[in-house]
Every structure is written in structure tokens, then in C-alpha cells.
Amino acid sequence: METIISTEARALCRVEEIADGGTVGFPPAPGGFSGLVAYRKGEDVKVFVNSCPHIGTPLDWMPDQFMSRDGKYIICATHGAAFAPLTGECLLGPCKGDYLDVVKFEIRDGVIHVPASAGL
Ligand code: FES
Structure with a gap:
């Protein structure tokens, strides 16, 4: 597998820790501003910055x-x-x-990794 994250990476969680059809939120990286949200549907995983494009507030009303x-x-x-x-x-x-x-993210040994700068 080609490495797409060549610099420091941040481990989020194991893929199976996200319920099928569910999401898990992650706090901002140290020094960061926005957290992240990971979604899983079957084997499909997506990671987004937890910031609404409308005015930039976090999406969740409670954690996760x-x-x-x-x-x-x-x-x-x-x-x-x-x-x-x-x-x-x-x-x-x-x-x-x-x-x-x-x-962008990579799954390494079942763990989702994002660039350390994600959400900064
Ligand atoms: S819809 Fe207004 S901040 Fe998300």
C-alpha cells in the first residue's frame, strides 16, 4: 500500500470502534482548533473536520x-x-x-491514521 501520510500521523481509533453507520468524534490535536469526526459504513470510512461550513461551529451537540x-x-x-x-x-x-x-487518512493494521496537522 502506498503511504499517503508521509509526515507525523495521529492515530484516531480502530475501524471497528466506529459502529456500522455511526460516527466517533475526536478532539483537536494539541495546538489545534477543530476536532475531527469519523464515519463508517461497512468497510467505507470517511474522516471530516468537525466544523460546519456555514459558520464554523462544531457539528455535534454532545460528544459523538x-x-x-x-x-x-x-x-x-x-x-x-x-x-x-x-x-x-x-x-x-x-x-x-x-x-x-x-x-485524508490511512488505515494501518486496522487503525485510522490522519496527518498530525488535520484539524489545525
Ligand atoms: S448549519 Fe449553521 S453552523 Fe451549521
Whole structure:
């Protein structure tokens, strides 16, 4: 596998620690501002910066609470924007058409790693 994260990496969690169809939030890296949110659907994993493209607030209203009740969308707690969890596209709300910032990652021995600078 080609290494896409060549500098320092930050380990987030094991893939199976994210429930299928669920999310886990991560605090900002030391010195950082925005945390991260990881979503998993089957073997598909996505990592986004936990910052709404509308005005930049964190998406979750409580730790690890990102998903809509039906589990279909990542919801912003501030004004209710709904994001497609596999693309980060805002489908409904004040930032419709914008995207969550995607964070590149690698899975090494089942652990999700992101660049140390992710979310800074
Ligand atoms: S801050 Fe997210 S919808 Fe307004």
C-alpha cells in the first residue's frame, strides 16, 4: 500500500470502534482548533473536520452525537444542516451545496491514521 501520510500521523481509533453507520468524534490535536469526526459504513470510512461550513461551529451537540435519528445524515447541531456522510455534501440547510472538509487518512493494521496537522 502506498503511504499517503508521509509526515507525523495521529492515530484516531480502530475501524471497528466506529459502529456500522455511526460516527466517533475526536478532539483537536494539541495546538489545534477543530476536532475531527469519523464515519463508517461497512468497510467505507470517511474522516471530516468537525466544523460546519456555514459558520464554523462544531457539528455535534454532545460528544459523538452527529447523526440524524434515522442514521442517514450528519447533522449540524447549530442550525440543522444535513450532510451526506459518505461525501460531506450539505444537502439541506443554510450551507446547501457546501462540503465538510475531508481529511485524508490511512488505515494501518486496522487503525485510522490522519496527518498530525488535520484539524489545525
Ligand atoms: S453552523 Fe451549521 S448549519 Fe449553521
